[in-house]
């Protein structure tokens with residue numbers, strides 16, 4: 345830790361730690377300071393961080409931390425398309441996909457998008473025959489974003505019925521086959537590298553399924569979404585059906601590139617463009633706002649407070665909206681693959697805990713399963729609640745009223761607690777939460793919500809001095825799996841016994 349950083353952390357550690365109730369009592373302006381509406385044209389999102397322990401003194405110190413950590417310079421480098429991923433010598437240009445970044449990169453992304461829009465339009469117009477189903481095959485960042493976006497935005501009246509398949513477990517692919525008619529199914533093969541085992545094995549099985557079911561030119565039913573177009577050609581996809589994206593777009597940041605193809609297929613291009621614009625609105629805010637007025641940076645201050653000053657090892661994310669049920673899964677990859685590191689960007693060991701474990705679920709279900717621990721357990725878990733004012737259904741409005749009442753009740757209960765003479769019935773309270781309340785779940789608000797989390801992740805990385813854009817930790821397991829496949833390597837006795845039992849040795 346540099347001397348400057350160390351002295352700010354010392355200052356932070358020494359600050360008094362009032363309870364949430366005290367913070368509200370002592371500062372009548374607290375809500376105005378920490379609950380902010382972010383406008384997206386006619387709609388907006390409320391980011392309420394007032395039920396966290398951030399106060400003026402902590403915010404001032406965290407702003408100082410951002411300064412000594414070189415936040416402004418790192419942020420400038422991100423938007424300028426400079427190398428911000430030093431271990432792989434790459435820029436991270438997801439914002440350029442949304443039109444905010446280096447001019448050349450924005451122009452390149454625009455060109456790719458125009459082509460993608462034309463392909464989407466042509467397929468909708470029948471260029472690939474009658475397409476009613478789309479099986480999207482990819483994994484990690486090549487699947488989680490599309491799966492989340494489709495389930496959030498394309499519930500009613502999707503133009504094409506999309507199934508996202510990622511797992512190598514054939515059960516997943518078989519379920520998609522069962523739900524699709526091969527005569528009207530197309531495949532999207534999504535892989536930045538076009539080498540990922542799960543994706544390539546699933547893609548080959550999907551081709552076989554089409555063939556076995558009477559499709560004479562199964563490769564003619566494939567669109568490839570990749571940063572390695574030459575590999576897709578080698579695999580058998582016609583160049584006219586390859587939608588490329590740039591190497592500088594990271595897998596878990598790639599929803600905005602051609603990886604978003606199934607989203608555009610399900611919603612139509614205008615909605616996909618709105619999603620990009622919603623994200624761009626957050627990009628401009630993140631690029632231009634300073635200090636705690638910058639919403640992703642403010643959230644990162646709270647994240648750092650809980651992991652580093654209060655020892656929280658996890659962060660809970662609860663979507664009080666079925667449409668966003670996959671959000672915790674998506675954020676797990678975004679946050680844990682980005683910031684779950686033990687060394688800093690310069691290779692030196694980190695000087696404190698890095699990403700907490702992101703976990704969560706959907707409300708109200710989670711209340712009846714895991715909230716016991718949040719209220720009375722010995723772990724302090726900062727929680728984010730995400731909800732929308734407009735419901736995603738046409739049933740009796742009571743459903744949504746009760747849903748939102750429960751969401752807000754949980755935040756209130758965590759903070760207020762409740763004393764009791766009976767220790768088993770006492771709630772300690774003073775437990776933090778943040779609430780993100782969307783006016784509605786629309787393409788624009790969804791894009792903004794995801795971009796907010798991308799920038800929050802980046803801001804956390806800068807405050808910790810780590811590189812959020814590589815993921816070498818995933819490689820060793822892949823290598824060993826390949827050695828097992830190949831045979832001839834001896835492993836530890838436990839692994840050997842398991843292999844023998846499963847008949848793999």
Ligand code: F6P
Pocket residue numbers: 483484485486534535536537538539540543595596681815818
């Ligand atoms: O194994 C991790 C990972 O590299 C992720 O970062 C990535 O999103 C995923 O695999 C899929 O990679 P690809 O898009 O190259 O198939």
